[in-house]
Amino acid sequence: QLHLVESGGGLVQPGGSLTLSCAASDSISMRIIDWYRQAPDKAREWVAHSTKGGNVKYSPSVEGRFTVSRDSARNTVYLQMRNLKPEDTAIYSCNARYTDSWGQGTQVTVSA
Secondary structure: OOOEEEEOOEEEOOOOOEEEEEEEOOOOOOOOEEEEEEOOOOOOEEEEEEOOOOOEEEOOOOOOOEEEEEEHHHOEEEEEEOOOOHHHOEEEEEEEOOOOOEOOOEEEEEOO
């Protein structure tokens, strides 16, 4: 089973930046990797995805501020987040689509 581990979260001021990593235990070259987030007392929200062909797509709430990329040689997908807002505060997780492979999540807190 594919194992995923997220990292890179933390506390950042509004307008700041963070880059999250999703490291896989095996090759992701043929996989679609999705990023999700879940804020306290809210449903999980899809954020972005990276496909095996290099295509990316974003939720309207992060379009223009977040960038997803992958390094297949390192089996890692990145989520670069810029111009962060308090409403971006959540636990961010990655998932290999069509599998039950989820990471444990990484906390992102945007606060002054």
